[in-house]
Amino acid sequence: MLYIDLKKWRSELTGKKTQAKEKSRHETGGFIEKRKRSFLRILRMIKKEFKLLWTDKFNIFLALILPPFIILLMAWTATTHGEPSAVECVVVSYDSNTFINPNNYTESKMDNYSTPYIQAVNKSELLDPILPSPPPNKTGYIPFFNASEDIYAMEKARTYLLDEIITIIIVIPIDFSEMLALGLPAMISAIPDSSKILNIQSNLNAVQDSIKIFVADNNLTPQFILEGFEEFSIPEDLSLEFNFIVSLILPLLSFGLALVLTILVVVKEKPIARLLLTPVKRHEILISKYITYIIVLIVQSLLLIISSILNGLYIVGSVFDLFIALFMLGFVGIALGLLISSQSKTKTEANQYFFMSFIVIIILSGMFIPIGSMPFYLQIVAWLLPLSHAGPMLDGILSKGKSVIGFDFYWLLGIGLVLLALSFIIFKRKQYEA
Amino acid sequence: MRHDKIMTSANSDDVVVDVKYLNVIFGTKRVVRDVSFSVNRGEIIGIFGISGAGKTTTIRVLTCQIKKKYWIGNVKVTGISPAKKRNHAKILSNIGYVPQLETLNLYYDLKPMTNVETFASTYGLDTNDAKKIAENLFSILDIPEDTWNKKLKNMSGGEKKRVSMALGLIHQPEILFLDEPTTGVDAYKRYSILTYLKKLNRELGTTMFIISHDMECSLVCDRAAIMRNGKLLEFGNPKDLVASLPSNGIMAMFSIEDLNENKIEIVRKYPAVKTLIRTGNEAIEVLLDDFETNISKLVRHMIKKGIKINSMTRATATFRRFFQIRIQEEDEKERREKEEKGQVDKKEKAPEEIKKQDGEKRKNKAKKGKKRGETK
Numbered sequence: 055m056l057y058i059d060l061k062k063w064r065s066e067l068t069g070k071k072t073q074a075k076e077k078s079r080h081e082t083g084g085f086i087e088k089r090k091r092s093f094l095r096i097l098r099m100i101k102k103e104f105k106l107l108w109t110d111k112f113n114i115f116l117a118l119i120l121p122p123f124i125i126l127l128m129a130w131t132a133t134t135h136g137e138p139s140a141v142e143c144v145v146v147s148y149d150s151n152t153f154i155n156p157n158n159y160t161e162s163k164m165d166n167y168s169t170p171y172i173q174a175v176n177k178s179e180l181l182d183p184i185l186p187s188p189p190p191n192k193t194g195y196i197p198f199f200n201a202s203e204d205i206y207a208m209e210k211a212r213t214y215l216l217d218e219i220i221t222i223i224i225v226i227p228i229d230f231s232e233m234l235a236l237g238l239p240a241m242i243s244a245i246p247d248s249s250k251i252l253n254i255q256s257n258l259n260a261v262q263d264s265i266k267i268f269v270a271d272n273n274l275t276p277q278f279i280l281e282g283f284e285e286f287s288i289p290e291d292l293s294l295e296f297n298f299i300v301s302l303i304l305p306l307l308s309f310g311l312a313l314v315l316t317i318l319v320v321v322k323e324k325p326i327a328r329l330l331l332t333p334v335k336r337h338e339i340l341i342s343k344y345i346t347y348i349i350v351l352i353v354q355s356l357l358l359i360i361s362s363i364l365n366g367l368y369i370v371g372s373v374f375d376l377f378i379a380l381f382m383l384g385f386v387g388i389a390l391g392l393l394i395s396s397q398s399k400t401k402t403e404a405n406q407y408f409f410m411s412f413i414v415i416i417i418l419s420g421m422f423i424p425i426g427s428m429p430f431y432l433q434i435v436a437w438l439l440p441l442s443h444a445g446p447m448l449d450g451i452l453s454k455g456k457s458v459i460g461f462d463f464y465w466l467l468g469i470g471l472v473l474l475a476l477s478f479i480i481f482k483r484k485q486y487e488a
Numbered sequence: 489m490r491h492d493k494i495m496t497s498a499n500s501d502d503v504v505v506d507v508k509y510l511n512v513i514f515g516t517k518r519v520v521r522d523v524s525f526s527v528n529r530g531e532i533i534g535i536f537g538i539s540g541a542g543k544t545t546t547i548r549v550l551t552c553q554i555k556k557k558y559w560i561g562n563v564k565v566t567g568i569s570p571a572k573k574r575n576h577a578k579i580l581s582n583i584g585y586v587p588q589l590e591t592l593n594l595y596y597d598l599k600p601m602t603n604v605e606t607f608a609s610t611y612g613l614d615t616n617d618a619k620k621i622a623e624n625l626f627s628i629l630d631i632p633e634d635t636w637n638k639k640l641k642n643m644s645g646g647e648k649k650r651v652s653m654a655l656g657l658i659h660q661p662e663i664l665f666l667d668e669p670t671t672g673v674d675a676y677k678r679y680s681i682l683t684y685l686k687k688l689n690r691e692l693g694t695t696m697f698i699i700s701h702d703m704e705c706s707l708v709c710d711r712a713a714i715m716r717n718g719k720l721l722e723f724g725n726p727k728d729l730v731a732s733l734p735s736n737g738i739m740a741m742f743s744i745e746d747l748n749e750n751k752i753e754i755v756r757k758y759p760a761v762k763t764l765i766r767t768g769n770e771a772i773e774v775l776l777d778d779f780e781t782n783i784s785k786l787v788r789h790m791i792k793k794g795i796k797i798n799s800m801t802r803a804t805a806t807f808r809r810f811f812q813i814r815i816q817e818e819d820e821k822e823r824r825e826k827e828e829k830g831q832v833d834k835k836e837k838a839p840e841e842i843k844k845q846d847g848e849k850r851k852n853k854a855k856k857g858k859k860r861g862e863t864k
Contacts, residue, residue, distance in 0.1 A: 098609030109597035324592040332610035
């Protein structure tokens, strides 16, 4: 078999005048045929890219295992997921103090609704009735300070807040019972520990719960619901912490991992020099890399979304919009990664470019410092960068139910296409010596 | 140049590479100068030269790696000119290239067969056809079958080299270019690689270009080219080239006791001596006009001058020696030309002359300084 093949081959190779033309058969033909061959070459290159990707197990881990693992880790760390922990609080009541009606200057000392409210607070499972050292307690379990009897009531409550014994002070105002008796909206004030920004909403949710119980037990109209309180908030049965962190981590993972996966793709593939001595075109090599990593990105984005939803991600908008948003961020990451990889001469250089660009993009993304509080010129730079658009875009989809299509989407698309074009230009001009 | 005859004798039907007056210029530097040669189908051509001779640059023109703006001349590879960019794909599908370093040119993390698939696909070859061809090539190149589907990085250096050769031939090219195929390989493997190349050439009839500074490659070459400073000095059959030396390349190899420069000069100045090369601490090789007549006279002359000859051997020069002689000749020729033009390097001038010139310069400076002082 071997002998016959070689004989045939040799006969083909020797003594034929038109052999050059025959040999170049692969590169002749019409436009469609050439495109077809180009398409087939790209397909084989994609296959090669996947095989190369598969040989680097750490890359597989980075691309497909790490993202859902991080989401799972976030869910574990956000302990309030599904079962919000009870909030320690004290109630300070001014209701027994003398109230002077500003309309007719009549005085009243009604406090008949204070006790039912304290009972509602005790009933609420979201508010913690147990304290390490219970303060003077007049009604049930919740520490209760009556400001009409103790002029230092609020100061004492603040001391608890300072010592982190409690995380919120519930204040019953002076006109509480009077307003309810007149059938007017009453008010409950809440003073949460604002140093723990992530806990604010869960604290307020707990107070809200006590108000709901109070309204139900006393057949009152639900006029305690505070305006704007529930706007864009996370439902009580879902973890606020997890949702807050995930909205930051999703764009970071999508963009960052795409960047990390692609920064070395061109620079470390030494045999490109030899590939370029075959009929393969430079753009075919780069297109195959784009397609490969876009496929990886699609899988990665789906894994991120699925793992996030399974762990309690609250999405007001559409899941498809969220997918498109993550895909777009990842696409910009791939384009930037391939640009860095095409531009760099060595792996070290690529890593340096990566570090430099990633740090700047993260710092100016608005995740740590609000973009609005930056100096004006730095704000312009920040808005030019991709991650700065991730926050508004994802917040819109997750909390407000907005469509992905908007300024941020188009801006990311624009950045991605510019980076893609630059990567092709630079790769086309890159010097290779086999 | 000895290649003119060969050029004209080539049958135009069989010519696969035709280069006429090739010049490559990078900026102001002319890297290749008026290089002309043609290569027939099925030949193994060796291109030899020291570093910077222009051999790789010449091949890079033939393999479409240098843009047309950097070179002029009439070049045809498999009948197609690389001057036009649209021809590149056609030329590249007709040629194969085996680069010098496998580490930079093979996918080490993939199997040899996957490498085959990847490179074959660029030529539009069907995977199964490519695998069949690869199996044939691997068999010719004695690559063990059990390694075909293991990662390439686990193969030995020699095996990797042979896989690289097979990849160069996977699309059945008309011409295979091999860049330094024996560099970094031990003596035994070097011979085995050359043997495999000859075997492939014999079995497949592929025209081969071997670029090397390893003269042993000439053993398998049908014709060899020697380049120096971008010029093609020689192009012909290695044996013919050696035979073009005085006395058909027959030389005397002397072992001389306490060999020194004076003794070498005595031998060199003997009228019949055409070329002398020192090849060791006590060894010289001498080419003579009319060897049979003059060798005994030379020996008598040496003895008369008090040179103690330990041994003398009559041998035919190797291609390596021919290469050395030609390069040495050219170096001397260039030096003479420079001397004639008065461009001799300062270091090469007689020390007295330099001192004299320096003294005059100092005097002139002193005079100028005095004049300035007077004007102030």
